[in-house]
Amino acid sequence: MTYLDDFEFLGNTNKVPDFIDGLKSGHSLFSLVLSYTETCEIPGITIAGADKDSIKFTPPADAEYLYYGYCKTIDKIPMTPDGKPTPALLTKMALDSANIPHIVINAGSKISPQLPFIQTGLSYGRNILVESAMSDSQVSHAVDYGRMVGKHLASMTDCLIIGESIPGGTTTALAVLRGFGFKAKVSSSIPTNPYELKNEIVNTALERLNSNDPYHVISKVGDPMIAFVAGMLSSASEITKVMLAGGTQMTAVLAFASKIGFNVKNTAIGTTCYISDDTSSNFKSTVLEIADIPVIAVNPGLSNSIFSGLKAFSEGFAKEGAGAGGSIISSMIKTGNDSSDFLKLCEKEYDRLFTSL
């Protein structure tokens, strides 16, 4: 049994060996893009945070946990109301075990993390149920700065992995995909995916569209993360390999990037099998509809965990986030660890975090 047995390949599988070789022999760099959409404040939309008022602390706290192993903005690491930890736990174990460097980017987080981060000057996105997400100039700013950051980071690495932390982001992702004409159904951090609520929000938001101009769609129903990461992908993929680390939100990034241009040959999506196997979403078919790229989905083996908090990821909670899937894939390729090795690392960390509370 090797880590390859933990991988599932979708999309353009011809390009997979090239990506794996690149990740094995070259240097990778992980970037975590923090952002915020007020859409997450609609009750019932997300569980990223112990309660409504603490949701805005999740992105900076994820970043702080990756840096320090603990958070500064809040007391404990981000978790659901019943104590299930942030997927950043998986990301941290993946990056640390493979010694993959990472950098934090603030692309519209409501709260700045207490660590050195790349500042972009972007504001958070507005609640798309009631108003436009961003002004046109904010979308341009996000794309322009994304392009600059993507170009600079790409020139420092052989593979740029991009993850995100934006609570409520699956709802704006759904709106963007629908706005571009895809019949997307998206995953959620909640096992009983709140479809009706999401659809209601998205349908209301889409009424605001009066053109299919890509910038207009992002401005009316998107979020700063989608605009910024699409900009990053657009420039970085011209220079080096890029792995979008995430599920449905990265599908929306891909959809927007396909409008503004990016190098398909250097691009892949890396995610967890909890996303790709999610029958409530149509992740796979949506990616294939957008771009001819490889998708690597990893089974991190958490269903075998002795801890219910880790097992929960395999049962539909969180599923993905903070670039967990792409980080695990890069890490396994670099270290040769398989899912049982990785699970041991996560259990040790889980134990450290929850016995020290």
Add this chain to the structure above:
Amino acid sequence: MTYLDDFEFLGNTNKVPDFIDGLKSGHSLFSLVLSYTETCEIPGITIAGADKDSIKFTPPADAEYLYYGYCKTIDKIPMTPDGKPTPALLTKMALDSANIPHIVINAGSKISPQLPFIQTGLSYGRNILVESAMSDSQVSHAVDYGRMVGKHLASMTDCLIIGESIPGGTTTALAVLRGFGFKAKVSSSIPTNPYELKNEIVNTALERLNSNDPYHVISKVGDPMIAFVAGMLSSASEITKVMLAGGTQMTAVLAFASKIGFNVKNTAIGTTCYISDDTSSNFKSTVLEIADIPVIAVNPGLSNSIFSGLKAFSEGFAKEGAGAGGSIISSMIKTGNDSSDFLKLCEKEYDRLFTSL
């Protein structure tokens, strides 16, 4: 004639070949640290800026010029009242010609640059003539964040080049060196180095010292750049090669770093011959007194320029800054360009900038 003829080697010259080999075969990353000390507002201290009110725009404008080829914060690139350009012109030509990536760090600039940059949350330093530069906790913050940034950037590159843009920084550098007991005389951006004024400021500032604790010295008479870059050097030199790109200000960084610890084996200083040949300062002997490291000084050949604005660098104006010397050294090693090739690049850029005004 090769670029090696343009180099002068000082200090521990045994380590020079290893540094040159590393710069030739590996990837370099240039980081520009922006900062500010209100000490620069003392009339007569600096010419970094067309007038007193515009000095604070010099660090962000230097960074913007490196990024965009023009400035956003101000209309023209930073220049002296009589039109001599910022040394960032040299840095830009060096980095661009060798395709060396760079990243901007805000470590206490009064004004943020209009581009993506690493944010540290540091405030600018106070005027050491009248008050302490920083609180103790600000010094710790600067060192801690410097260590974090240094660690992360070092893990992305084979050689981290660190430059600075802090107007008035030679005066705080002098104060720090004296505070640590070195009989330093420092260079200035002004040909008729305003010794008496500097000494008067430094002597007054040093009266504030009541201990030789290194953090105390930086807090009372230093600036945020010195604390931050020493932190960067301290962690980065444990991971990869580091070239401090600058003159007397980097000597002060080295002095503080030698107190908080750094890896001497991986450290060098790169500067211009306009600094190392400056008879009004004792740059060489001060470096040797502090640490057993190699110093590479490059002659960029600007004395042969047809433009008086470029020739001025060789006549004592600016001399160095924005990491020019270290960038030129890294660039020549990477491209094989010698000083006459480099001069052509600078003249072309100078022509572009000043005919487009």
